[in-house]
Amino acid sequence: MDLSQNKFSGPLPTCFNNISFGRGQFSTDAFFAYGRYSVIDPSSINLPFLAMEIISSEYYITTFSEQEKVIFTTKSRSEHYAGNILNFMSGLDLSCNQLIGAIPPEFGDLRHIRALNLSHNYLQGSIPSRLSMLNQIESLDLSYNDLSGEIPSELASLNFLSIFNVSFNNLSGRVPDTGEFATFDDSNYRGNPGLCGPLLKRSCNPFAPHPENVGDQDIEVDGAIDVAAFAWSFFASYMVIVISLVVSMVFLY
Structure with a gap:
């Protein structure tokens, strides 16, 4: 449909x-009428729309009624089907x-x-x-x-x-x-x-870093450490200069 x-x-x-x-809810008789034949020459059997399968050295004869072909799409493929086989597709x-x-x-x-x-x-x-x-x-x-x-x-x-x-x-x-x-x-x-x-490749743990972002996070962490170290060194240098100036002024006066 x-x-x-x-x-x-x-x-x-x-x-x-x-x-x-x-x-x-369909009758299997509508799909096929089968019989078991013991034959030597399968070409001697003349049936329309004949399908044959050899099982245990015997032939299962399957006949399909003639109907208009229908395009049926499954598995992303469109194929043409005809006959009551559509009951199975x-x-x-x-x-x-x-x-x-x-x-x-x-x-x-x-x-x-x-x-x-x-x-x-x-x-x-x-x-x-x-x-x-x-x-x-x-x-x-x-x-x-x-x-x-x-x-x-x-x-x-x-x-x-x-x-x-x-x-x-x-x-x-x-x-x-x-x-x-x-x-x-x-x-x-x-x-x-x-x-x-x-x-x-996506963790279900909301706190786990994504594998593709682990390297970026390491860079960000290293960058944050560098900025903090620079701030502390600048503050220490500034305090040393201020103290030196105060000491110098005390000795001058």
């Missing part, structure tokens, strides 16, 4: 969780609209969805931890919104997540660094100065 680049406004409807393709794209409000936790009920793109909107609030129920998700793009709070650590359980983008929000706290999140880098989190963690 591609509703991107429109002028839809208002909050995200919670009823999106009733979308059938995102809940796996479900995605929801609401990017580049004027949507506001929070991300409904009900989106976590779309457990069979492969891609979810809510980027380039005006969404606020936190990232629902229930999105960790999207156990088939491969691409999750929440960038260019006004989301705040921490990235739920539960998302680290998404084993198929290869594209994750929360850039240019107002997120804060420690970035998950386990599971698939260990493969991400700072390009996934740009524009969130409140985020921290080893992946970002």
